[in-house]
Amino acid sequence: MDTFSDSATVLLIEDDSSTVELLRLALENEGYQVHHASTAPSAQALAQLHPDLLVIDLASGGQATSWQVVREVTDRSSQPGLAIIVYGGDGAFVTEGDVGAYSRATAVLSRPVRLDTLLPVVSQALTRRRLSAQLDVPYLSGEPLPESAWGW
Template sequence: MILSQTILLVEDDVSISEMVTQYLENEGYSIHHAFNGSEAEHKLQHHQYDIIILDVMLPEKGGLQLLQDLRQHSVVPVLMMSAKGSDVDKALGLGFGADDYLAKPFSLIELLARVNALIRRYAQYAKQSSQQDEILLSHHGLCINLTNYSVQKNNEQLHLTATEFQLLTLLVKNPKRVYTKEQICQLIWEEGYFGDDNKINVHIRRLRAKIEDDPSNPTIIQTIWGIGYKCGEAT
């Protein structure tokens, strides 16, 4: 099946770029290339992309700085890649606004699965419904619009990524249910849980920073120690 999605691949290693390009093009994706941060920045100013695959270590402008600048105005999904696979680097990449992280060396099959999952999630997030009536959820001062995928807090617009929106909606829709990290991985990322808490923890922390009055003492997204997370009941 031929896909219409366009990917910006930002990778300074030519051999990796060619390998990834050939594989993803065989799957129907259109690939634009950038081999340094400045070139990527220029392309982002002139093109719209469905997903960005972004290496951390880039010449001229680093991947994390590029990501931080991008998140000032865009929620396009970003898959980070890096030979640095430590928890610290993962937390830093996700904390700057990445949706997912893939450590080098990686399997092309795993890369494709992550790309497909991010694109499906973002397509759902960005789709404008043709319904006349808005579908709203209200909880703890939040107004979650399921029709246009927006969130307001005390009438102020919040800027959530597709991943953050899905996490929030999942929990608010089921306020009495505790979700394990394994269940969250399956429902949000469509993948199994392999004991790596970092990705989930960072996304939860970033979401709390946007929606909680006091992120250090959260009332909307509560941690159930040793199990997972739940949505706090409205008072």
């Protein structure tokens, strides 16, 4: 278990109750604090908890596209470099908004989500986020590298 997992908070956005229970139990068993939202408004409200990781099903969120949910949660979370894992791909139609979610994602997984795939990806995403914050490396946190750091 990653030592960071004890304090890492995961916001899970999923509208299928059986998937929620499976993912919640697996993540909590790894030591993560898990909060669940099944709609965009509830995800936006939970963003105030400042999650370290957003795990979102592309088909969840109600009327809002997954990209809108990702954007609104990241805007409200005030956490620099929020790690984002999106999943989908069971033949569902991918909208233009979903492409935006893919571009912001730390990782993209296909459905059905396999725990032996998800859990290492979660650990790696949170480790990268933690190291980026500790090192204060701009390009790892989504900001452009300043010219003074180019080295020439």
